[in-house]
Every structure is written in structure tokens, then in C-alpha cells.
Amino acid sequence: MGKTILSKELIDQGVAVYSAGFSDEPWGYIPSSDVLFGEETLVVSARGNIGIPKLPRVHPFVCTQTTIAISLHDAKLRKYVFYFLKSLDYSPFTSQTTIPMIRVSDVNEIAVPLFDEVRRERVVAELEKQFSRLDEAVANLQRVKANLKRYKASVLKAAVEGRLVETEASLAHREGRTFENGEQLLQRILKERRETWKGKGRYKEPVAQTDDFTIAVPDGWTSATVDQLGSVQLGKMLDKQKHTAGAPYQYLRNINVRWGAFDVSDVFEMNFEPDELERFSVRAGDVLVCEGGEPARAAVWRSKQMDMKYQKALHRVRFDGAYLPDLLVIALEHLAKSGALDELYGGSTIKHFTLETFIKLVLPVPPAAEQARIVAEVDRHLSIIREVEAEVDANLQRAQALRQATLAKAFVV
Template sequence: MAEVRKGYTPFRDGDVIFAKVTPCMENGKAAVMKGLTNGVGFGSTEFFALRPSARIDANYLLHFLLQRSFRQQAARNMTGAVGLRRVPKSYLEQQQIPLPPIDQQQRIVAAIEKQFTRLEAGVAALRRVQANLKRYRAAVLKAACEGRLVPTEADLCKTRNQKGEFETGEALLACILTERRANWKGKGRGQYQEPATPVTTQLGRLPEGWTWATVEQLSTRVQYGSSEKTNGDSTGVPVLRMGNIQDGMFDFDSLKYLPNAHDEFPELLLAKGDLLFNRTNSAELVGKTAVFKGAPDPCSFASYLIRVRFGEGCIPDFVSYFINSILGRAWIAGVVSQQVGQANVNGTKLQALAIPLPPFAEQQRIVAEVERRLSVIEEVEAVIAANLQRVDRLRQSILKQAISTTDAKFS
């Protein structure tokens, strides 16, 4: 037992443990210990174990520690190296706590927990809405890629009695391939090679007027990003990394940069409409995709991303919807390779991916409808996020109002 005590913090039922190290302390890691086997336990030395006397209720002490104002003040008095700072024991011992009679403390705790229960019910409801929005987003993308979101060109043609006269996906693909061949520059690699056609034997049935096409057939460029080390100098060119792709869009909050005179520029500068595919990540995140909308300009991309530039006739957003949909995720799961805890889908596999290609006018309608629905989802998500923040403020307000102002020491 003495050896265990040296490497761990001992505690027993009724003790309050309080994290001393950053960022756990700032995040409010604290609890009243209950139901321990034999009534005792041991934990990390990064916890303080506070043992309430008969004058203080353990849950009252816990709620005092969970006040943001207390934790902010404790953070300002941390000592140690950056990244591993701790609240000194001496600081905690000197802090004053409002200490009403024990029966009043228990009434305060009961009132706090009653209000917290109501708040948690509200939080649970908001989380359910978030989960439903996630499922709805997935359903929208799947319907878009299966021709069920907007009327197809074939259906509209029949409605207008045009006797089947519309440009099919197959005719569009032929035009894309013709243009691709005409624009080929050779690039020192000999004769032009026709891109491989998709193997459709195991692919699903498409709506009338659609066809299957590979990413290679639809694209004019497939390219890995820069592996050069980036920095925080914002006077340079921003470099998008895998963490910047979030839910099919780009998050520009945490950017890194390369010098403006970097020797891979302008070759690795992005253009509006370039699709970025995350080739290496965890199994859950590999393959996430977004389309660059032209800003910031100039802008580049890192080596864990693959840039795909499409020819006329293929709207990049539609391809992004497919890859981010449950259909695209199923393809990723089937081709991904695992390397030292990381999942990878390389450029060769990406170029072989078969994409459903609707007529161009139908692509435009699909993209417009998906954007409309996703914008509604984003608005609701913003409301939910604001309400979750409001819950946190309410929780802190409850604690502040409930704790009285009579000072006494912890002991």
C-alpha cells in the first residue's frame, strides 16, 4: 500500500477530486467519489483529493470548485512550464469558500441540482436535434447522388412531351472526353492515353439519362500537395491541411503558411472549383472532401490532400457530395489501406472511383437544392450551438447565485 501511495493519489468515498493540471483544471475536471470498492481508491497524481470536514457538504464543495470564476483565478496562479502548468497546493489551501450552515449547504445543493437537471434535459433535447440533423444531411447527400432530390432531365422531358430529346450523361461524358483529349499538353509522357472506363458490373442502377464515369475521365489534373514545412507567418500563402476540411466545407480558423516565393508556386496554388480530397487520416475521417471557392487567394494545400481539377461539364460540388455521402464512404471503406494506425486512399484509387454523372442541367439543379437544404441545416445548427453556450452560461449563473458570500477556509 505504501508503494501505491507514492505513485498515485489516494482517496475514499466522499472525497472531492479536483484536477490540478492544465487543461483539465480549466475544463472543470472534478467529482465527488462514490461507490468505491471497499470505500477507497487511487488515481493520478494530477488530482487533488479534498476531504470535507463535518462542516462542509462534499457536493457543495464540488459546485464551488466548478465555478468558472474560481477556475479562472486558479489558472492565473498556475506554476510550471507552458503546456504542463499546475495549480499549487499552497494556493488551493489558502482559498476562501462561502460557508453557510450544513443544512443550508444541502438545500443549496438540492436547488442547484434541480436546476441542473432541467438544463441537462434541455441539452439532451438539443443533442437529439443535432443527431437528427446529421442523419438528415446524410439523407440529402444520398438522395442527391441517386437522382431522388430533384426531377431528372428524363422526367422533365416527358412532362414537356419532348420525346426523349435531352443531353444525357453519356453524351456529356463524350464531350468531356473529347475536350480532355484536345486540351492534353503531352507533358513529356508520350502519346495521349485514354482514361480507363469504370467497371460497372457491381455498381447500382442509375436514373434514366445518367451514366457512370471515373474521376480520371472527368478530371484534367490530379495532384498531391506540398510536403514542405509550414509556419505561422500570415504574410505568406495560406496552406490548407486535412484539419481545415470540416463537414464538406473549409474551416479557415487554423491556417499555416508558406513563403510567397516558395518554389512550388504557382504550380501548387489552388483555383476556384478545385476539389481537395483527404488521402491520409484516421479510418473515420480519411476521404473527407471539400471544394475550394476561390478565397483566400492565393492559397495552396498540403501533402495529405489531393487536388482534383475537373473539366467543363462536371460540377465539382456534385462529386464532393458523392464522396462525402454514405455511398462514397462505402467506397472508401472498400479501398482504404491501413498504415501504422493511419488510413490511406491514394491518388490512383481516387482516379478509379466511379461517379454517377447526370446531365449538366440536372447537376446544376441538384447542387442548388443541396446548397439550399444544407444552408437550412447550418442555420439550425448555429441556433443549437448558441443555445448550448447559453446553457453553459446559465449553469455558471446558477452556481454564482447559489453560493453565498460568507467566507471561511477549506479546513
């Protein structure tokens, strides 16, 4: 095993340090070491992603306690042994611990098929030729994925800026008709919310936008805070010791909310009392927004069958029908992934999208008909992106399978 080296010990130059993981570059440098390895030594990850071999590019070097150094008698064997180690299935060597781990004794017991020198050179040359082609194909696929990411970002940006579909103002002008613009729609929403409110005491006006939070909008649109457009409610605090009364119900956690979708394959239960059932309910059309983890990650709940609740790590936004919930998700994904929300998150190290901040967030308000066209057009683009991404991922998996099959075939005795 390597030596214990802490990240705070690393400097910009000196003796190279190699650690576990996929990168072939040094983790960092330390001033000196009493143990040094040269070009005849390989490094294998011993913890976490076990069995990943490396050919250190910088010599001399030292490796950390998360790796095992394999020093060969002949430096010419480095590449041959490197590729053989990549061909192995390390699951039988994994120690029965929480963190996957292999031991020096396990590595010492690995039997390397030592062909004659000519065959060894031929094996290495053929593998490098095949992998060069595979690497090029994989690089092309990764470029496609990067382009898809940029394409999606441009679609979301165009959607919230009024450039994805023709605006209602432009259509109405061309057709010689009037229309309900964004400001009129907002006033209708505020009026209807005020008139239909059934809470206790006097109606509290929602938080309006201030000069500190403004956005530019196209002709016919306006802007408003989340609080003006819908009602926002944090979920129930999770405390299994206190929450023993009531009946058990499934509830959504942060991890269940993905961008634009829900993963309910791993849903927990906790007790909810009768007076909490409506307060923490999730209806079709509600938007669930992550408060922490990846703040602002959001999706529209569409199920009308599942009786679902939600916990305090999530905001629930409920609209009254005049503002499409999908538009909030589109806006949040654009703002979050473009970095526009970063300065709003609370917490110095762990980001939080607090309720106080979230309700003040300013959103674009297009006319109702235009909202529907925007959501439909975004969905059309994202469907194309998902299709292509699925094909790219399938090809990447095939490339990895081909790589492993090529390695296995190369070392058949």
C-alpha cells in the first residue's frame, strides 16, 4: 500500500503523488519522500473504484494509501501488465467491507500469463491500435453529448426569453386582434387568488418583485415573483421519534426529484396526522423543488393515483391554472444550470434554496396561449435530445463492452 498523504500537504511542484481514481495525472506534489517509485512501477486503485491500473507519467513518484504500487523487475513489462490488469474482474478480490477494497496479498496472488517477448509486444501493439480507434469513437460520442447539453441549454434560454416560439403579441398584431397580455394575466391571477382565499384572518398579499430582482421580458410579457404566481409550502420535517401518531404515507425526498421527472423506485414512509394530510399533499400539477442537494432541481408531479406526501427538503408550488407548472421547471433549470441562481443560495459550503429566497424569485409571465406553445415546443426539443442521448449512451456502453472483450481475448493462453 502507499503512504498516508493528506490534501493539505500537497504543493505545486516536487515529488509527484498518485492516488486512486481514473485520472492518469498526479493528484499533486509533496516536497520529498523516503519511498520513491520509478518507471518500472504501476499503480492500482485499492479502494473505492478498485482495480484501476495507472502508468504514472511523472517519475519519480509516490502513491497514497488508497493505491497499491506494483514494481516490476523489467520496465518493458509495464504496458503488458497494465493491460492485463485492466482485463481482470476484481469482484472476487473485493474484501467484505462497506467500501470496496483489495489487499496487497490479493494482488500478489494474481497470475499473469507471461507469453514470450514477441507475443507480448504483439499483444500490446494490437491493443493500442484497437483502443486508439475506440478512444476516437468514444471522444466523438462525448462531443455529441456535450453538444446536446449546449443545445438543451440554448432551448431553455430561448424559452424563458421569448425567442423559442412566436410571441402572442406578434401573432395578435399580424392577425389584427387583441389578446390578454402578461400583465393582465398576472392581475387576473392575483385577483382570483385574493377572491378564492379561504385561510384564517386577513388575506396577506404575496411578495412583489423589487428593483433588486428584475428581468427583461419581450413585448406582451411581464414578470412576477413565485409568491405572486402560486402558493409555496415546505414539506414536513422528518423526525421518526416525534412522528409516531397518525398513519404511514409515502413521501417524496430530495433524491426522488430529478430534472423534469420523479424517481419513485425508492420511496420511504412516515406518519402523517389527519390535519397534515392536505397540508403536505401532492396533487397532479404541483411542482416539487429541491431546497438543498442540487438546489432548484424541479419536476411537475403528474400522477392522480398515488397518494403522496413530501418532506421539508422540498418546496411544493401549487398554481391555480393560469400559470403552467412546466414553465416554472423550464425557468428553474435554465437559471440553475446557467449559474444565475448561485448568488441567491444561502450557506457558505452547502447550498440551500431557502423559502424566503425562493418566493422572491422573479419569473417571466407570458400570455396564457403563448405559455402552452412554449411548453409544447420545449417538450418537442427535449424529446429529440433524450432520444439521441439514449442512443449515445447505448453506443458508449457498447464501446466499453468491446474494450473489455478485446482485453479478455488478448490474454487467452
